[in-house]
Amino acid sequence: MQCDTRIAFLTLGCKLNFAESSFILHQLGAGFKAVSFKSEADIYVVHSCVVTAAAEKKCRSYIRQAHRRNPDAKVVVIGCMSELRTQELASMPEVNMVIGNADKHSLKQYLSNNKKKAPILKRSDINTYNHFEFAYSFEDRTRMFVKVQDGCDYYCSYCAVPYARGRSRSDTLAETVANIKKAISINRPKEIVLTGVNIGDFGRNHQKSFLELIRELENLDVDRIRLSSIEPDLLADETIHFASQSNRIMPHFHIPLQSGSDRVLERMNRRYVTDLFSKKVQLIKSLIPHACIAVDVIAGFPGETENDFETTCNLLQNLPLSYLHVFPYSDRPGTRAYLYTDKINPIIKQNRTAQLLSISDTKHQQFLTDNTGRTESVLFESTNRQGRIEGFTKNYIRVYAPFDARLVNQIIEVKLEMKLREGFLTNSLATNH
Numbered sequence: 001m002q003c004d005t006r007i008a009f010l011t012l013g014c015k016l017n018f019a020e021s022s023f024i025l026h027q028l029g030a031g032f033k034a035v036s037f038k039s040e041a042d043i044y045v046v047h048s049c050v051v052t053a054a055a056e057k058k059c060r061s062y063i064r065q066a067h068r069r070n071p072d073a074k075v076v077v078i079g080c081m082s083e084l085r086t087q088e089l090a091s092m093p094e095v096n097m098v099i100g101n102a103d104k105h106s107l108k109q110y111l112s113n114n115k116k117k118a119p120i121l122k123r124s125d126i127n128t129y130n131h132f133e134f135a136y137s138f139e140d141r142t143r144m145f146v147k148v149q150d151g152c153d154y155y156c157s158y159c160a161v162p163y164a165r166g167r168s169r170s171d172t173l174a175e176t177v178a179n180i181k182k183a184i185s186i187n188r189p190k191e192i193v194l195t196g197v198n199i200g201d202f203g204r205n206h207q208k209s210f211l212e213l214i215r216e217l218e219n220l221d222v223d224r225i226r227l228s229s230i231e232p233d234l235l236a237d238e239t240i241h242f243a244s245q246s247n248r249i250m251p252h253f254h255i256p257l258q259s260g261s262d263r264v265l266e267r268m269n270r271r272y273v274t275d276l277f278s279k280k281v282q283l284i285k286s287l288i289p290h291a292c293i294a295v296d297v298i299a300g301f302p303g304e305t306e307n308d309f310e311t312t313c314n315l316l317q318n319l320p321l322s323y324l325h326v327f328p329y330s331d332r333p334g335t336r337a338y339l340y341t342d343k344i345n346p347i348i349k350q351n352r353t354a355q356l357l358s359i360s361d362t363k364h365q366q367f368l369t370d371n372t373g374r375t376e377s378v379l380f381e382s383t384n385r386q387g388r389i390e391g392f393t394k395n396y397i398r399v400y401a402p403f404d405a406r407l408v409n410q411i412i413e414v415k416l417e418m419k420l421r422e423g424f425l426t427n428s429l430a431t432n433h
Contacts, residue, residue, distance in 0.1 A: 005032050005042045006035045006039075006041040007032045007033065007044075008035050008037040008044050008045070009037065010044070010045070010046050010047065010062050012046070012048055012049040012059055013048070013051060013055060013079070015193065015195045015228060016145075016150075016195045016197065017049065021045075021047045022137040022139055023135035024107050026138045028111075029108075037066070038069075039069075040070045041073055043074045043075075043076060043111065044070075044075045045078060046059055046062050046063055046066070046075070046077050047078050048077055048079040049079065050160045050161070050164055050332065051080075051160070052330040055081075063075055063077065063092060063095060064094055074111075075095050075097075076096060076099065076107070079101060080160070080161065080165065082098045082104075083126055084164050086121060090121050096120070097110060097121075100122060100123035100126065101126055101129075101166070102166070103122045105133045106122075110122060126166040127166060127167070129166050130166075130167065132150055132171045134176075136180075136187070136192075138187065141189055141190070142190055142380075142408075142409050143189060143190070143191045143192075143193060143226075143381075144183065144189035144192045145192075146180055146183060148194050148195070149196030149197065149201060150168075151169050152167075152197045154231070154269070156268050156270060157268050157335060157336035158301065158332060159332065160332040160334055161197060165197050168197070168204060168205070170201075170202045170203055170205065170206070172208075173203060173208045173216065176202075180217065180220065184221060184222055189222060190222070190379050191226060191250075192220075192222055192224070192226070193227075194214075194228060199229070201231075209236075210230070210234065210239065211242065214246075218246055218248050218249075222248070223379075224248065224250055226249075226250045226252055227243075227250070227252070227253065227254070228254060229254040229296070231271070232272045233271045233276065250394050250396070251394055252291065252396040253291060254294045255277070255281070255293065255294070255296075257295045257315075258297060260274055261308035261311045261312055262274055263308060264308050268301065274315055281293055281319050281320065291395055292367070292396045292397070293320070294321075294324070294325060295325070297312065299327065299349055299353040300329045300344035301329045301344070302329065302337055302341075312356075313356070316363075317359060322364060322367040323367065324356060324357070328350065328352075328353045368397065369419065371395070371397060372424075373417075374415075374416050375413055375414065376416055377393065378392065378414045380407040380409065380411075381408070381409075382408045385400075387402065388400045389401055389403045389404060393414075393416075398422055398424070399416065399425075400424065400425045400426070401414070401426050401427065402427065404429075407429070414429060
């Protein structure tokens, strides 16, 4: 009796990568057995990321770890680093296959045709690739990540993702809704998270809009729909109004700001000014007072002056934000900003990152304080962490309770009681939602 081939996935980067990894693994089907990346496998797949230099460094490290774990295993690298650093990866003696974004969904075919360990490089022209591959995550019945869009046409001066993912594209509205319905019928999740490179650009290639999509999804047989990151200029006021009245869309918005200085935003090639961003935040809070608003900010972008940074800090402090995702600027070869000569001293960049993280902590603690004592619906997950179960409110506050297996994958009314740094600890569990 032939044993299944042991295959291990390691996914770096965004939730979009996560959804695709899960879907590709599921597509492999019979003959393959998924195992932990930390265990011995016959095939190791690293789904790579190029957003930062640190992500690329991690990718190379995991490749070497896999080879040390089993020197006879095949090591396959897929994703964005495969697209942009093909030859660099192929030159690593541990790597057997390098497969770009346009071809990674054909992984089973490449594995089947590669009986020997002969190296394979498969990288199609992502710039002319216009096919959309639907994907969703399989592992967790609590929360399912669903890919509704891919690629990006924005070409921000610091970002390598458009060069790795290609042009913005999505499926038709009808096909997208049909695919999501089918995925829900298979996985039966309580919550779905809409993911993509630039989800607000959904439907543009079919003369449709993101607002039309979420209107269609409002009638899905699912309790919660959560939105991933959406650009300020693509977050239409109508979308915010719809979300405020929706029974499905969660009051949780992730909006990239990147800089609070209009001068820096222009150098970043962003498509909005701070006034537009501020108005979006104020509109959300006026319609959904307890909404969570998370913001991306880059520290130390080339040419960012002390005045620019101070302007950014003042804007962030004066807006009703919930927390920040802070990224120190990372040089990305091939981008316009890579050629800028006015780079920020690493120590200054480190200090600015620390200041922004401090603002984030203050904002988050205020957000938790504002929610103390409220009753919220919490979707509990399966992990038992030192005798506690955890879950998230609609507005994305982490909640802990004494572990009870009956709570797993259930939506429970909870009073937000004891404030912790990362969320709430509660013993007040009501009946199922």
